[in-house]
Amino acid sequence: MVKFNTLLVRGGDVHDNDTGAVNVPVYNSSTYPTRNSVETLCAELENGDRGFAFSSGMAAIHAALSIFKPGDHVIIGDNIYGGTFRLVNDFLKPMGIEFSEVDTRDINAVKAAITPATKAIYFEPVTNPLLHVSSVKQISAVAKNHDLLVIVDNTFLSPYLQQPLDLGADMVVHSATKYLSGHSDIMAGIVVTKGKELGERVYLTQNAVGAVLAPQEASILRRGIQTLNIRMDRHLENTQKIIDYLQKSPKVAKINYPTIDKTSVEYKIIRDETHGAGGVLSFELQPGLDAKEFVNNLNLFVLAVSLGAAESLVEVPAFMSHFEIPKPERLKMGIKDELIRLSIGLEDISDLTADLDTAFAKI
Numbered sequence: 001m002v003k004f005n006t007l008l009v010r011g012g013d014v015h016d017n018d019t020g021a022v023n024v025p026v027y028n029s030s031t032y033p034t035r036n037s038v039e040t041l042c043a044e045l046e047n048g049d050r051g052f053a054f055s056s057g058m059a060a061i062h063a064a065l066s067i068f069k070p071g072d073h074v075i076i077g078d079n080i081y082g083g084t085f086r087l088v089n090d091f092l093k094p095m096g097i098e099f100s101e102v103d104t105r106d107i108n109a110v111k112a113a114i115t116p117a118t119k120a121i122y123f124e125p126v127t128n129p130l131l132h133v134s135s136v137k138q139i140s141a142v143a144k145n146h147d148l149l150v151i152v153d154n155t156f157l158s159p160y161l162q163q164p165l166d167l168g169a170d171m172v173v174h175s176a177t178k179y180l181s182g183h184s185d186i187m188a189g190i191v192v193t194k195g196k197e198l199g200e201r202v203y204l205t206q207n208a209v210g211a212v213l214a215p216q217e218a219s220i221l222r223r224g225i226q227t228l229n230i231r232m233d234r235h236l237e238n239t240q241k242i243i244d245y246l247q248k249s250p251k252v253a254k255i256n257y258p259t260i261d262k263t264s265v266e267y268k269i270i271r272d273e274t275h276g277a278g279g280v281l282s283f284e285l286q287p288g289l290d291a292k293e294f295v296n297n298l299n300l301f302v303l304a305v306s307l308g309a310a311e312s313l314v315e316v317p318a319f320m321s322h323f324e325i326p327k328p329e330r331l332k333m334g335i336k337d338e339l340i341r342l343s344i345g346l347e348d349i350s351d352l353t354a355d356l357d358t359a360f361a362k363i
């Protein structure tokens, strides 16, 4: 088996002896070598047995959670992606599947939420926008003791920074719209499974529901994945420099990124279970400073809710991604009006800090 960085570039190969094409051609064919290739590639990158490519991250998460039946109980992280909450609350709960929201950082809270009907634990190891960190290892150990499945949304870290199946998880999902494709130009989702049975159950949903990834998108995704390593390295490098910059600003009250406090449990988990905490961070302006005014004065940072792309993005969770949550609840979650979230891109760092300089000067 070749190393990870080689797999990124060469994995999932389809050898086309007719044309001798170097890359996997876009077969505009309704039976699907281009998709198969990226599915194999993702299974290899996550060290799983089977990969499945979907038309969006949400379609992938739906497929992952479709393996449960009415009466089953699933523990979910209390800070997971908003769209996943919508799928759970408005779609899966009415079908009779039960869910408990738990702060998965607290392993005792996870244990306490297990009931005889519990089948699985679903969570994000690093959450948005507060960068809470949960241990895949610890949660998987608890799950094994109780015969539960562990499903991890690995969108934030990507297999370059963490391989949850190697830490004990059973299934990994991705919004490949983010780091895996990496250029904000497609929507895609991935599920990777371990073991025969799980693979068959997810395949049933993929085949029966049909939210599959089209050949052109599969090819764009494969191309994005080829540069995941160098992109993630630059995301990490730029993120650290932005943190250094923000730490010097008197207008910043707090920065959320798990490696800042080297004495924290979260730092230890990042050190032991990942190769880095990714390219997303958030920070609070000093009380009373206007986050909306701040972001409106940014030029290079694009105002948008997505993440994981070549370009740097900024958003204000209280007024954008988390606007639907009533303010008291939002505050209880720790999302203040002054909170700003950055997805750090690949631009020259001095241009990014100059952009922040301008916006800080205006508030």
Ligand SMILES: *Cc1c(COP(=O)(O)O)cnc(C)c1O
Pocket (backbone or CB within 6 Å): 056, 057, 058, 059, 081, 083, 084, 124, 153, 155, 156, 174, 175, 176, 177, 178, 187, 188, 189
């Ligand atoms: C964006 C995102 C999703 C949803 O993916 P789409 O491709 O937008 O459907 C799921 N989980 C996380 C963590 C995300 O950031």
